[in-house]
Amino acid sequence: xKIVAVTACPTGxxxxxxxxxxxxxxxxxxxxxxxxxxxxxxxxxxELEQEEVDNADLVILAVAIGIEGEERFDEKIDEGKVLQIExxxxxxxxxxxxxxxxxx
Amino acid sequence: xxxxxxxxxxxxxxxxxxxxxxxxPSVVVGGIFLAIALSTGTATDEGMQITNSFMQNLNDLGAxxxxxxxxxxxxxxxxxxxxxxxxxxxxxxxxVANNPIGPDGIQTGFLGAMILGVAVGYLVxxxxxxxxLPTIRTIMPILxxxxxxxxxxxxxxxxxxxxxxxxxxDWLVRVLGGLQGGNAIILGLVIGAMxxxxxxxxxxxxxxxxxxxxxxxGIYAPNGAHRIAVAIPPLALAxxxxxxxxxxxxxxxxxxxxxxxxxxxxxxxxxxxxxxxDFKRVMPAIIIGSAVGGALGMLNxxxxxxxxxxxxxxxxxxxxxxxxxxxxxxxxxxxxxxxFAKPNVVVEKEKEGKVLAKDMSNSKIIEGVGNENGKIxx
Numbered sequence: 001x002k003i004v005a006v007t008a009c010p011t012g013x014x015x016x017x018x019x020x021x022x023x024x025x026x027x028x029x030x031x032x033x034x035x036x037x038x039x040x041x042x043x044x045x046x047e048l049e050q051e052e053v054d055n056a057d058l059v060i061l062a063v064a065i066g067i068e069g070e071e072r073f074d075e076k077i078d079e080g081k082v083l084q085i086e087x088x089x090x091x092x093x094x095x096x097x098x099x100x101x102x103x104x
Numbered sequence: 105x106x107x108x109x110x111x112x113x114x115x116x117x118x119x120x121x122x123x124x125x126x127x128x129p130s131v132v133v134g135g136i137f138l139a140i141a142l143s144t145g146t147a148t149d150e151g152m153q154i155t156n157s158f159m160q161n162l163n164d165l166g167a168x169x170x171x172x173x174x175x176x177x178x179x180x181x182x183x184x185x186x187x188x189x190x191x192x193x194x195x196x197x198x199x200v201a202n203n204p205i206g207p208d209g210i211q212t213g214f215l216g217a218m219i220l221g222v223a224v225g226y227l228v229x230x231x232x233x234x235x236x237l238p239t240i241r242t243i244m245p246i247l248x249x250x251x252x253x254x255x256x257x258x259x260x261x262x263x264x265x266x267x268x269x270x271x272x273x274d275w276l277v278r279v280l281g282g283l284q285g286g287n288a289i290i291l292g293l294v295i296g297a298m299x300x301x302x303x304x305x306x307x308x309x310x311x312x313x314x315x316x317x318x319x320x321x322g323i324y325a326p327n328g329a330h331r332i333a334v335a336i337p338p339l340a341l342a343x344x345x346x347x348x349x350x351x352x353x354x355x356x357x358x359x360x361x362x363x364x365x366x367x368x369x370x371x372x373x374x375x376x377x378x379x380x381x382d383f384k385r386v387m388p389a390i391i392i393g394s395a396v397g398g399a400l401g402m403l404n405x406x407x408x409x410x411x412x413x414x415x416x417x418x419x420x421x422x423x424x425x426x427x428x429x430x431x432x433x434x435x436x437x438x439x440x441x442x443x444f445a446k447p448n449v450v451v452e453k454e455k456e457g458k459v460l461a462k463d464m465s466n467s468k469i470i471e472g473v474g475n476e477n478g479k480i481x482x
Contacts, residue, residue, distance in 0.1 A: 012125060
């Protein structure tokens with residue numbers, strides 16, 4: 001299983017990175033391949049290439065704000081393979097988030 | 105922008121969060137520079153007069169930061185709704201909202217800018233659905249959308265909605281600027297409670313957006329209350345782990361140290377690991393403590409000039425003594441509630457085997473969040 005995700009919160013200093021950590025940790029615990037792009041106060045870090053998005057089985061957008069490069073995920077959204085949540089949900093209950101994503 | 109079934113309200117909330125997100129550095133530049141420059145001035149009947157020419161220049165830089173903040177807010181609200189073509193028309197109109205316009209010189213400030221941002225966002229969204237010839241399509245984003253949208257929304261604003269919003273804004277600024285006694289307490293309580301309610305989440309950010317917007321109108325007290333409140337949840341839990349050692353596990357005590365530093369630098373998120381683990385006891389304690397701190401700050405006219413909290417902003421606070429006192433009293437209240445509400449760890453183990461099992465399954469998650477907290481405070 002390959003999962004890619006984007007995290008972004010309004011201030012971009014805490015929740016963005018906490019959500020990243022939570023998703024990465026949960027995916028690794030399950031033995032999934034994972035890459036999480038953060039759009040925090042410093043802008044885009046760990047950027048996802050279009051190819052990486054295309055190759056992913058699932059996309060998680062844990063975002064509370066409008067993100068840059070949202071069009072990268074258009075195709076995955078049409079396929080119904082994108083889970084949109086608040087960053088808080090990923091921090092509080094990462095295993096449930098991944099479970100929900102798997103049900104897509 | 106992408107998901108069609110997304111509810112209107114959610115989209116608006118996301119748009120406002122995006123606007124605030126991009127606006128924050130501009131408020132920081134404005135707040136800090138103005139605060140430093142004004143602190144060197146001499147008090148006169150017409151307010152602070154800055155005599156030093158270097159400080160006057162710093163003052164001008166700060167004023168530019170504040171002038172940009174409203175256009176950036178409206179621009180990125182629209183950007184969040186319909187992307188790049190909406191950005192500049194909304195920035196232009198945000199500038200219009202923030203400056204006197206029309207025969208009566210009406211200004212509508214942040215409220216007008218937010219409405220214009222949303223209006224531009226949706227009008228551009230509609231423009232993007234037009235079926236046009238390929239030759240025209242190429243000039244849509246550079247010629248047709250900016251001119252059409254700025255003209256239509258701008259004229260409707262000037263002729264129709266500017267006057268009522270302007271009247272409302274004048275009323276709002278007058279009321280909130282002159283709040284005293286009971287009303288100030290209520291506003292402080294609400295701001296404080298919202299600040300702690302989700303520790304940096306959407307409710308907290310709504311309070312932030314509100315207080316930032318008022319800063320643009322020159323009202324700094326609600327921001328003072330908010331900035332007192334942001335520090336209370338992490339500080340309260342940190343101190344609680346120090347004095348009530350029996351009520352916390354070893355890992356929680358480590359988290360307490362992290363929370364202490366996060367509280368001092370005004371990052372409410374330091375309290376999250378504790379509330380994840382013991383939601384029903386921690387939440388009331390920090391909400392009540394933050395509400396008390398916020399109310400005391402409002403009542404005593406504490407003003408924070410920057411959009412950040414904790415003790416590190418003390419140099420740019422008006423009413424330093426009450427800023428610190430309100431914060432400590434709020435922390436004291438939270439710690440007191442935690443002291444009486446939280447059972448000892450050992451007791452919990454003996455009495456409720458189920459609770460313990462649940463706590464242990466949660467502790468993995470908490471550990472993860474805690475490590476991340478550690479990174480942030482570094």
